[in-house]
Amino acid sequence: MGVGNRAPLPGEFALIRKYFAPLAAGFSGALDLEDDACTYAVPAGHELVLTADALVEGRHYLGTDPADLIARKMLRVNLSDLAAKGAKPVGYLMTTALGPDIDEDWIAKFAAGLAADQREYGLALMGGDTVATPGPTTLSVTALGIVPTGRALRRRGARPGDRLFVSGTIGDGILGLKVLRAELLELGSNHRDALADRYHLPQPRVQLGAALLAGGAVTAAMDVSDGLVADAGHIADASHCGLIIHADRVPLSPAAQEALAEDLDLLPVLLSGGDDYELLFTAGAGFTAPGSGTPVAEIGAVVSGSGVKVLDRDGVEIPLTVGGWQHF
Amino acid sequence: MGVGNRAPLPGEFALIRKYFAPLAAGFSGALDLEDDACTYAVPAGHELVLTADALVEGRHYLGTDPADLIARKMLRVNLSDLAAKGAKPVGYLMTTALGPDIDEDWIAKFAAGLAADQREYGLALMGGDTVATPGPTTLSVTALGIVPTGRALRRRGARPGDRLFVSGTIGDGILGLKVLRAELLELGSNHRDALADRYHLPQPRVQLGAALLAGGAVTAAMDVSDGLVADAGHIADASHCGLIIHADRVPLSPAAQEALAEDLDLLPVLLSGGDDYELLFTAGAGFTAPGSGTPVAEIGAVVSGSGVKVLDRDGVEIPLTVGGWQHF
Secondary structure, eight states: OOOSSSOOOOOHHHHIIIIIGGGGTTOGGGGGGOSSOEEEOOOTTEEEEEEEEEEEBTTTBOTTSOHHHHHHHHHHHHHHHHHHTTOEEEEEEEEEEEOTTOOHHHHHHHHHHHHHHHHHHTOEEEEEEEEEOSSSOEEEEEEEEEEETTOOOOSTTOOTTOEEEEESOSSHHHHHHHHHTTOOTTSOHHHHHHHHHHHHSOOOOHHHHHHHHHHOOEEEEEEOSSOHHHHHHHHHHHHTSEEEEEGGGSOOOHHHHHHHHHOGGGHHHHHHOOOOOOEEEEEOTTOOOOOSSSOEEEEEEEESSSEEEEEOTTSOBOOOOSOOOOOO | OOOSSSOOOOOHHHHIIIIIGGGGTTOGGGGGGOSSOEEEOOOTTEEEEEEEEEEEBTTTBOTTSOHHHHHHHHHHHHHHHHHHTTOEEEEEEEEEEEOTTOOHHHHHHHHHHHHHHHHHHTOEEEEEEEEEOSSSOEEEEEEEEEEETTOOOOSTTOOTTOEEEEESOSSHHHHHHHHHTTOOTTSOHHHHHHHHHHHHSOOOOHHHHHHHHHHOOEEEEEEOSSOHHHHHHHHHHHHTSEEEEEGGGSOOOHHHHHHHHHOGGGHHHHHHOOOOOOEEEEEOTTOOOOOSSSOEEEEEEEESSSEEEEEOTTSOBOOOOSOOOOOO
């Protein structure tokens, strides 16, 4: 550190004391981050759910994105993975490899974003590591949640005859990215803003996931991060069955509806784009959508066989040549 | 990915299936890495110990280091953090941001190194994420261990009158780094090889840590990663006391003894260099070293006050101007 056109950063220990230790203050097991390890006692009758993600500046977010939004999106992407298991979020460990352009103001904003979402989702910073890199800033998070032992929702378990559901709306993530890339200029500014917000700040379906677990009728679940069709394929593969998606039943936001009305070729983009962070799940006949505040739409069915077919309103298969949103 | 003078890498999913899923095969909660999250049930009467570290190519290891040794060192550095808490290692989550120079052969060797240490320490790969970066390869690990609830060793707890102990030998890590930088050319090749090995492949004191916890007499503990004096300072700070270290009682390997005989100015380097991964701990009068196979030396005492004083054999304070091994 200390090179480049900016004030030198404080050292690792000073950064941790000033910006990160306060984020761990609510969590006694973190020992104020004074140790290199923390402790956590899982409540009786529960087991852990763990998930990890890495984000690279310029690939998973833009270097010009506001630092507080980068922090919140990072947490929310992991909370979405926990939500897909029906888990209650507990906390996270975070490693940051900070690039040469990072200054203390960036870190202050980044920590403020973490603090905001810790409050919103009841999380604690449990530990981590802060290093420097000459390359792009690289962030890694391991998020911890808990579920009643043996009850975590999984991708395997869908059975022919189950129905296929998705929460919220699909396609806003990829449209938001297009807006940020100065595409979709024909859309109204309110729609453009809504899409950009959705891209910057996913809404992980934590309450819904817990309600789906509690309801007991869900047979398979995951979150939509690679794109609806690709992620449906993951459920189909893990469950050894096929999935039918009716394109006209896929819920779209008003902004996505207007974008689609302007350009019908956007349909495969919406269905294949990533960063939706909705829950995609299958359930048996007894399922009723929980009153979690998040709308749920029935968009198809589980069938015997393999793979995913997307049908139009006439039942004709829509060829999808746009691949899923492969983060690699 | 796919740029640079090498064969393009397989995609994320293919890499995971081929190299990382087999590493999770022994751990049912990882669901063959088919989900984006894993589950883990902590045994009754135990709580988790968690630690995270980030490693950047060119800073924490050399790009020319053998990939299997990079993997093993990465795991062992985290195992050392667990050992300092007295924890039994369970598994780890890992995120890898792979730079443009990484080819499939590197990944195969890296995975082989992980597999070797998983066997040696009884670990499972529990989850993770694999992404590409245009910058240096950046690795992040979150390691999980377990301890009897409420029993984890901590840095706070040293009391005036306690004795100060350290395991194994001190200074080999920094001397090994010097050997790899083509310094210390006057040393015999057997000593040079031993030091380089010690730098490449730390020996985390997992058995000793568990034995120290079980013995009950240890009042504070940590592992020596930033350098003996700096890490003693961390115990002093956390315990609100002072520490005295008698330099002539600090255990040195035959290689370090020869290096020191050649150049007495190396003493502060040995005492301040990092990457030893020994256990530094304080204990009350009832302490006897456990028969864990790792030697333990008494090197000083806990006193009232603050900070760390290093004394020579005449009791005269040795001024240490070389700072600790600050990884940032």
